[in-house]
Amino acid sequence: xxxxxxxxxxxxxxxxxxxxxxxxxxxxxxxYRYACCVLGSASYASDAVQDAACSAFSQIxxxxxxxxxxxxxxxxxxxxxxxYFSDLKxxxxxxxxxxxxxxxLEPAPSDPVLSQELSCALAKLGEQERQIVxxxxxxxxxxxxxxxxxxxxxxxxxxxxxxALKKMRAELEP
Amino acid sequence: MMKKSDKKTIEELKRRLSAxxxxxxxxxxxxxxDVVRAIRERNIIPAKRIVVPLVRRIAFAAAALVxxxxxxxxxxxxxxxxGLLNRGKNTVSDNFDAYTxxxxxxxxxxxxxxxxxxxxGYFDFSYGRKELxxxxxxxxxxxxxxxxxxxxxxxxxxxxxxxxxxVDEPDIIKNDGSxxxxxxxxxxxxxxxxxxxxxxxxxxxxxxxxxxxxxxFVRGDRLVVFSTSYNYSRSGEExxxxxxxxxxxCRTAVYDVGDRTxxxxxxxxxxxxxFMSARLIDxxxxxxxxxxxxxxxxxxxxxxxxxxxxxxxxxxxxDYRDISVVSETEPNYLIVSGLNxxxxxxxxSKKAVLGGGGSAYCNAENLFVSRSVWDATLVYDTxxxxxxxxxxxxxxxVDAQAGKTVIYKFSIGGGKVEFIRKGEISGQVLNxxxxxxxxxxxxxxxxxxxxxxxxxxxxxxxxxxxxIVGKVQNIAKGERIFAARFIGKTAYLVTFEQTDPLFVVxxxxxxxxxxxxxxxxxxxxxxxxxxSDTLLLGxxxxxxxxxxxxxxxxxxxxxxxxxxxKEADTYIIQGECYSEASNDHKAVMLYPEKGLIGLPVxxxxxxxxxxxxxxxxxxxxxxxxxxxxxxxxxxxxKDNADVYYGASIVRGTYIxxxxxxxxxxxxxxxxxxxxxxxxxxxxxxxxxxxxxVEPVDGSTEPGVAPExxxxxxxxxxxxxxxxxxxxxxxxxEVMPAD
Numbered sequence: 001x002x003x004x005x006x007x008x009x010x011x012x013x014x015x016x017x018x019x020x021x022x023x024x025x026x027x028x029x030x031x032y033r034y035a036c037c038v039l040g041s042a043s044y045a046s047d048a049v050q051d052a053a054c055s056a057f058s059q060i061x062x063x064x065x066x067x068x069x070x071x072x073x074x075x076x077x078x079x080x081x082x083x084y085f086s087d088l089k090x091x092x093x094x095x096x097x098x099x100x101x102x103x104x105l106e107p108a109p110s111d112p113v114l115s116q117e118l119s120c121a122l123a124k125l126g127e128q129e130r131q132i133v134x135x136x137x138x139x140x141x142x143x144x145x146x147x148x149x150x151x152x153x154x155x156x157x158x159x160x161x162x163x164a165l166k167k168m169r170a171e172l173e174p
Numbered sequence: 175m176m177k178k179s180d181k182k183t184i185e186e187l188k189r190r191l192s193a194x195x196x197x198x199x200x201x202x203x204x205x206x207x208d209v210v211r212a213i214r215e216r217n218i219i220p221a222k223r224i225v226v227p228l229v230r231r232i233a234f235a236a237a238a239l240v241x242x243x244x245x246x247x248x249x250x251x252x253x254x255x256x257g258l259l260n261r262g263k264n265t266v267s268d269n270f271d272a273y274t275x276x277x278x279x280x281x282x283x284x285x286x287x288x289x290x291x292x293x294x295g296y297f298d299f300s301y302g303r304k305e306l307x308x309x310x311x312x313x314x315x316x317x318x319x320x321x322x323x324x325x326x327x328x329x330x331x332x333x334x335x336x337x338x339x340x341v342d343e344p345d346i347i348k349n350d351g352s353x354x355x356x357x358x359x360x361x362x363x364x365x366x367x368x369x370x371x372x373x374x375x376x377x378x379x380x381x382x383x384x385x386x387x388x389x390x391f392v393r394g395d396r397l398v399v400f401s402t403s404y405n406y407s408r409s410g411e412e413x414x415x416x417x418x419x420x421x422x423x424c425r426t427a428v429y430d431v432g433d434r435t436x437x438x439x440x441x442x443x444x445x446x447x448x449f450m451s452a453r454l455i456d457x458x459x460x461x462x463x464x465x466x467x468x469x470x471x472x473x474x475x476x477x478x479x480x481x482x483x484x485x486x487x488x489x490x491x492x493d494y495r496d497i498s499v500v501s502e503t504e505p506n507y508l509i510v511s512g513l514n515x516x517x518x519x520x521x522x523s524k525k526a527v528l529g530g531g532g533s534a535y536c537n538a539e540n541l542f543v544s545r546s547v548w549d550a551t552l553v554y555d556t557x558x559x560x561x562x563x564x565x566x567x568x569x570x571x572v573d574a575q576a577g578k579t580v581i582y583k584f585s586i587g588g589g590k591v592e593f594i595r596k597g598e599i600s601g602q603v604l605n606x607x608x609x610x611x612x613x614x615x616x617x618x619x620x621x622x623x624x625x626x627x628x629x630x631x632x633x634x635x636x637x638x639x640x641x642i643v644g645k646v647q648n649i650a651k652g653e654r655i656f657a658a659r660f661i662g663k664t665a666y667l668v669t670f671e672q673t674d675p676l677f678v679v680x681x682x683x684x685x686x687x688x689x690x691x692x693x694x695x696x697x698x699x700x701x702x703x704x705x706s707d708t709l710l711l712g713x714x715x716x717x718x719x720x721x722x723x724x725x726x727x728x729x730x731x732x733x734x735x736x737x738x739x740k741e742a743d744t745y746i747i748q749g750e751c752y753s754e755a756s757n758d759h760k761a762v763m764l765y766p767e768k769g770l771i772g773l774p775v776x777x778x779x780x781x782x783x784x785x786x787x788x789x790x791x792x793x794x795x796x797x798x799x800x801x802x803x804x805x806x807x808x809x810x811x812k813d814n815a816d817v818y819y820g821a822s823i824v825r826g827t828y829i830x831x832x833x834x835x836x837x838x839x840x841x842x843x844x845x846x847x848x849x850x851x852x853x854x855x856x857x858x859x860x861x862x863x864x865x866x867v868e869p870v871d872g873s874t875e876p877g878v879a880p881e882x883x884x885x886x887x888x889x890x891x892x893x894x895x896x897x898x899x900x901x902x903x904x905x906x907e908v909m910p911a912d
Contacts (some may be wrong), residue, residue, distance in 0.1 A: 008777070017214060019778075022206060032204070036202070046202060113202070115190065
């Protein structure tokens with residue numbers, strides 16, 4: 001798999017879109033699930049992943065180590081999520097203003113993809129906290145790797161992760 | 175260490191996300207086809223972009239200096255009051271934006287200030303640093319020219335294709351006419367090139383643990399091996415461990431290879447940082463490293479901030495008088511050391527600049543190192559925004575602010591290095607070929623902006639004090655430089671967006687450069703090689719009016735009339751091909767005595783469950799204003815698809831009538847008379863890749879597709895399309911197809 005991946009990355013660098021597509025496919029599920037969890041919206045997640053893919057292809061020649069494709073892609077996706085998250089927040093704020101009747105802390109997106117419980121737990125977290133949590137839970141990265149993706153010191157990642165998990169614990173525990 | 179409760183929560187999250195009813199359906203993800211369509215709709219091609227060093231802390235760093243200097247006005251303002259900074263005893267007097275600190279404690283103070291401004295308590299560059307190292311190496315385009323080392327008699331042998339004649343550049347293969355020195359599998363293999371094309375292992379030098387070998391030089395009985403050692407220590411808990419990066423060391427090991435079977439280490443130079451590049455000029459060796467000061471895990475700023483150099487085990491800090499601090503400070507040193515291979519007892523000369531480095535251009539007198547200064551955050555956000563919404567006005571302005579290039583000029587000679595001064599220009603440098611010095615003037619080509627329509631390119635001419643004396647700006651709006659070459663008083667630039675303009679810039683009058691002519695053709699070149707006074711060979715990518723097409727394109731440009739450059743001939747290697755030569759000039763083989771130019775060509779084979787490649791080495795000659803294919807050297811394996819990329823040919827060289835091709839695993843010798851495979855030497859383990867089966871036969875005649883007995887993939891059988899020359903461009907389908 002690693003060989004095929006390296007080969008595809010070489011192809012993609014030479015401008016082969018199809019090869020890039022195959023490369024993307026290897027991680028599509030993981031990337032999308034990650035975006036879903038961070039953004040809490042299926043359509044936003046899909047857009048974020050697609051944007052990240054386009055951005056990744058245009059920058060693929062900057063990827064020096066083909067084996068680092070996944071973490072490199074996550075870095076790009078995390079930036080896209082950051083942007084979409086603020087868009088989403090703005091959108092929800094507008095909605096909120098329109099329907100002042102409803103009183104919820106963090107209104108659910110129009111197309112929720114997560115279970116009620118999980119959504120509630122996540123509502124307590126900010127964008128960066130969500131990214132940290134799911135880089136750990138979904139992408140399986142350690143604090144040093146997460147630090148690399150988000151450009152934070154590892155120690156900060158560790159303390160933020162711990163704090164975020166604590167916040168979620170109350171909601172998740174039966 | 176991670177708390178138990180945290181671990182439990184992570185497990186719980188994992189469980190919920192994997193449970194059917196609660197997990198987001200992966201099916202909702204955009205499919206590969208969606209992504210491919212989106213990329214094509216947006217007309218995105220991979221940008222050959224200068225890599226952005228992770229320098230988001232530059233602003234902070236500069237701010238630190240502001241505070242030190244007691245002035246608040248100079249941040250990024252040219253001509254601001256630098257006098258306050260020039261207080262060191264050894265101030266580079268007439269250079270207003272670089273100065274020498276007056277003591278070690280002044281350097282420590284600078285770092286403390288950076289540390290404070292970072293608001294972090296330490297510099298954590300663990301990720302960025304590693305990436306930076308890789309980028310620098312790649313940017314660098316190492317190369318070399320084997321300084322002729324008296325291979326003896328009238329043996330003709332290949333030397334590295336270098337930018338400046340007589341200035342050797344390091345590479346992964348060196349050739350002295352009797353032996354080949356290769357770097358493969360993190361080991362140096364010295365191979366005896368025997369009669370009849372035999373290749374035998376004479377000696378192997380293995381890297382030590384955590385050491386990554388980078389490149390080689392050979393001069394007579396001296397073999398120089400460059401490497402970078404990364405030092406980590408592991409901390410933390412299982413599940414959440416982290417590696418603490420301590421430091422990296424650039425090692426220059428000089429071996430006596432008087433006995434080729436028994437190399438002896440005779441000199442060892444270690445300098446802080448990662449190996450960046452080196453040059454060898456008639457026995458004088460100059461080594462560049464990049465040292466990101468990393469303070470973490472109990473390391474004190476005071477201990478880490480003064481770079482060290484160790485010679486044969488004796489370690490010394492670089493004297494503060496040999497350090498220059500520039501305005502765009504970041505906690506990253508460029509360290510340049512010089513030594514004489516012919517007099518190893520002489521002192522090692524060392525200089526450092528606080529403020530990184532990128533590509534290096536070097537001639538016999540001067541060394542110029544460029545460094546991109548970006549606000550990475552700004553650029554990145556811009557990129558994402560542009561990508562998502564299409565380019566806007568803000569993008570252009572943000573881009574323009576985001577990048578400039580600073581140039582460090584060093585004088586070199588006799589193994590001694592002196593920092594002369596710093597200059598700066600707008601835009602980003604592509605690679606070493608974007609720089610050149612001629613007749614006392616330093617010329618440099620840059621591209622402004624990084625994204626979409628905001629880009630444009632420039633050529634600047636600087637005097638010996640690095641003041642801009644002449645310039646041409648706003649070349650090719652919306653495009654970027656893909657290749658540059660300065661030849662005498664002319665600059666040739668290839669920019670690309672849709673079609674490939676070749677610009678001819680007249681530099682006769684350094685103060686008044688102008689665009690003399692341009693030529694628009696499909697595709698683009700990544701490397702320009704002067705074939706004669708009037709002919710230029712371009713190696714790059716095939717294309718048509720709509721963008722790029724698969725296939726490697728060689729273009730022969732007739733520049734005899736600078737106002738009317740012509741594409742005299744083209745030669746297209748059809749299919750999904752790639753040539754390492756378009757990425758690295760050292761992959762180009764030059765055999766002047768036979769008038770031959772060689773380059774590796776790889777063709778990809780995509781099957782249902784595998785991605786393979788077929789690798790060959792093509793030689794051409796330029797004759798009567800035409801590109802004439804000479805021969806294709808290719809080792810045939812039973813099933814081409816078994817040969818993965820790792821086995822692809824990356825270099826070619828020659829001794830008399832034998833061509834040697836090198837892949838990361840093998841060295842193969844071919845007869846130039848009939849193309850037959852003469853000998854093979856395994857360089858490194860191929861276990862991770864599919865092992866090649868017995869070679870079937872040597873080669874194929876030019877212009878004839880190799881007989882693929884196995885009938886791997888049908889029609890577009892490798893090689894060169896049978897006419898050997900492509901007409902206007904018979905576009906093989908592939909690209910936008912829909």
